[in-house]
Amino acid sequence: MQIKILLFFLLMLLLLVSLPSTAADSYRPAAFIFEEIGARSTGLGGATTALLDDVTSLYSNPAGLTGVDQYQTFFDLGNTHSRDLFGSFALAIPFQRRTTVAIAYSGLKLDDRYSIPVLGNDNNYHTKQYIKSEMQDIAEIGFGRIIGRGLSIGASARYTKTASTDPFANYDGLFGNIGIRYNSAVKGMVFAATVKNLGGKLKGSADPDIPISVSAGFSFGKLLSSINYANFAVEGIATEKHDLAVRAGAEYWWANYLGLRLGYDGLAREKTGNSYGGTFRGGISVNFREMLIDLAAVPARNGLRNSRLEASIRMVFGEGRRR
Template identity: 25%
Template sequence: MANGVWGITPKKNRPAGALKSASAAAFLAIFSVSARAAESGGQPGAFLQYGVGARALAMGGAFYAIADDATAAYWNPAGLAYLQRKEITTMQATLFQQTSFNYMGYAHPTTTKGTYSLGITQLTSNGFEKVNATFDPATGEATKIDKAGSFADTQRAISFAWGREATETMSFGLAFKQVSRQLDSSSDSHLAMDIGAMRVMGPNYRLALGVQNVFSKAGGDTADRLPVILKLGNSVRAFKDRLVLGFDLQKSQTADLNWRFGGEYWAARWFAFRFGLLAAPTIQETDFGFGLRFRRVQLDLAQGIHDLGASTRMSVTFRFGRSRDDRSEDQIKNLIQQGFEAFREGDFSLATLRLNQALDAAPNNKQVKAMLARLQTVVGFVPQATGGEEFQTYTRKGVIAYVDGRDMKSSVNALRYAYNKNPKDEKLLGLLNLVEREGGVSELTRRIDGPDTFTFVDQKLYDARQAIYDGKYDLAVRRAQDILDLEPSNVTALEIMGSSFFLMEEKAKAKAVWKRVLELDPKNKTVAEFIKQIQ
C-alpha cells in the first residue's frame, strides 16, 4: 500500500490525479464565480481577470479607455494621469461561503511628476479538506481515506503603478506587480510589468492601447508563465459628460478574443446607473449596478449575472486633498514669481531653471515660453550678473531689455556700456554681438585691439577717427553716435561728428553739433574757430 496527502504530497509519490483532484476543487471554487474565468482559468494570475472596482465591473469591465479613478492602476495605468485628487478605493466581494475577493488601492497625483499608485488584490478560499489516502498498488484505487485537517488557497497581487501626461492629448503609464499563489504548503510567485497609453482624440473620444505582462519572471513551485495580454479600448462621452460608453477588446496568449461593452449615466450629481456585457466571444456575463456620491465619498455596487448564478461586488472610494489643478496653478505661479525675481536680480541660470519648471507644469504658458526662448540664449553667454558693479548693472539692464524684446536699441546701448566697463569679457562681447545682429546693427562691436587700458569707447573713438582718415564720413558719424548713445556728453565724439558733417558739406549740422561742444567745453578754442569760419 502507498500513503499520501492529496494536494501536498511530493510529486514523485503522488498517484496520478491526486493533486489534480484537489487543485480542481480549489480552482472550481475560485473561478466558478464569474465568466471572466473562461478567459484564462487555471493560468497563473487568472484571478486578476476578475477585475476590481464595482464601478468598472458594473460596466462589464469596459474601462480601459475610461480608467479615471484609483482603479486605473489595475485597468490602465495611463489613466492615472487624469486623477485630480488623492484617492483610496476598497472593494469587497464574498463570492460564496469561505471565498472572498478583496482589493485596496491608493492613488497620489502630483503637480508635475504624474500620479503614483499602490494596490493590493487578494483572492482567498478557505476550508478545503486535506486527507491522507491509502492506495492499492495493484488497482490504484483508494482503500482508506483519513481526514488530515484543512488547507486554504490564497492568491495575491501587489502592484505599483505610475501614469503621466506626455502631451495635452497623450498619457502613458507603467505598472509593476508581484503575483503570488499559496496552496497549502506549495507556493509560487511572478513578477510582471504592464504598459498602457491613452490618447484624447477629441473633446468626447478617447483611445487606449496597452499590453499586460509584457515582461514576467516566475519563481517557486511552478513552470507556468503569466500570459501576455493585448488590450484596446475606446470611450465616448456625451450630454456634458453625464454619459460615458466604453468598448474594449482583449486578446490573451491563452484565450480567445473577448470584448466588453458598458456604460455609465449620472442621472443626478449624486446618482449613477451602470450596465455592461462581457463576451468571449459570445455573451458570458451581464452586469449592472449603481453609484452614490456624497461630496468626496462614493459608494458603488455591481451585480453580475452569468451561467453559474450571480455575484455581488461593492466598493467605496474616498477622495481627499486639494485638486491637482489647484495645486498646480499655485505652484506654477510660485515658480514664475521665483523666476522673475531671479531674472531681475541677474541670476539668469536660476531664472531659466524656475521658468522651465513652470513650463513643464503649464506647457501652454505663452509668456513663459517667449521669455525662455531668449533667456536660454542669454545663459549661454552670461549665466549671472548679480553684483553691484557698474558693468553688472548695465548687463542686467541690457539683458532685461533684450528678453523683453520691445527696445533692442536700449539693450544694445546697455550692453555696449557694460562692455566698455569690462572690455576683457569675451562672453559679454558674444552676447552683445548677438543682440546687435537681432537689432539690425550694421557694424558689430569687435574685440578691442588697443592697449589693455582701452575701453569700448576708446576703440570706437579710434575707429571713428580712422573712418575720417579713410574718407568714410558717414561711417564716422555712426561710430560717433554709438559713443553718444552711451555717453551723451562725450566731447571728443561730438567733435568727430561735427567734423564729419563739415567734411560732408552739411555745415548746419556741423554747426549745431559744435555748439553743443562749446556748451560742454566753453574753452575749446579749436571748435570756436571752426564755428567762426562757418559763419
C-alpha cells in the same frame, strides 16, 4: 426622457440579478490577475481601458491616473465564489502638474472543497471531503504622466504571491503593465490601449504561465442635460493563448448622484475555463460629494449563492494640484 432611461437601466439590472446567466461556477486564483478590480469596473464588464481616469486606473490602464488631481483612496471587498473572498486598497497621489503615482494591495482567499473515495476498515469505499486553502497577495505600484496635449502614458509593476496547502500550488512572480491614453478632439471621446503581464512567468512548485494580454478600445461620454450624462465603452482584448474577446459597458448618471451600469465581459470564458461564453453583469453607484460608493453583481448560472458580489468605496481629499 431621463426618467425613461433611468427606469430602463433599473429594469435591466433587476433582470440580470434574477435570471441565470452564463457566468462560471467559480474563478481560479491565477485568473484573479485578469480581474478588473473595483465594483464600477466589474459592472462595466471590465471595459475600462479608456473609460477610467481615477485611482482605479492603476488596475486597468495606468495612463488614466493622469486624471487624478487630488489625493484619492480606494477600498474594495467582494467574492469570486461562495467561499472565496478578495479585498483591495489603493492610494493615488498627484505630483506637480503632469504626474500621478499610485500604490495598491489586493488579496484573495480561496477554499476549494473536493471529495475523494477512501477505503475504510470495512473494506468499502467511503467519500471523504478535503479543503484546499489558497491565499494570493498582489502588491502594485504605478504612475501616469501627461506627455502632450490630450496624450498620456503610464506603467505599473505588479508582484503576486500564492501560498497554498497544496505543495504544488505555491508560486510568485513580478509582472509589468504599460498603457497609453488619448483624449481626442471630439468632446468626450477617448482612445486607449494596454499591454499587461509582461514577464508573465510565475516561479515556484507549479510554474504556471500567465499569458500576456493586449487591450485596445474607446469610450464616449455625452452630457444628456445640464445634470445628466451617459458613458459608453467597448474594447477588444487578446492573450497569447486565446482568441480575441470583446468587453463592453454603459452607464447612466442622474444628477451626478446616482449611477446605473450594465456590462458584458467576453473574456470570462477564458478566465474560468468554461465553454459558456462571456458574462453579463450590472452595478449601481451613489455619490456623496467626496465619496463614491459602487456595488456590482455577476449572476451565476447555477444560483445566487455562487454569484459574484462586490462593493467599493472611493474617497477624494486635499486640494487639486492641476487646477
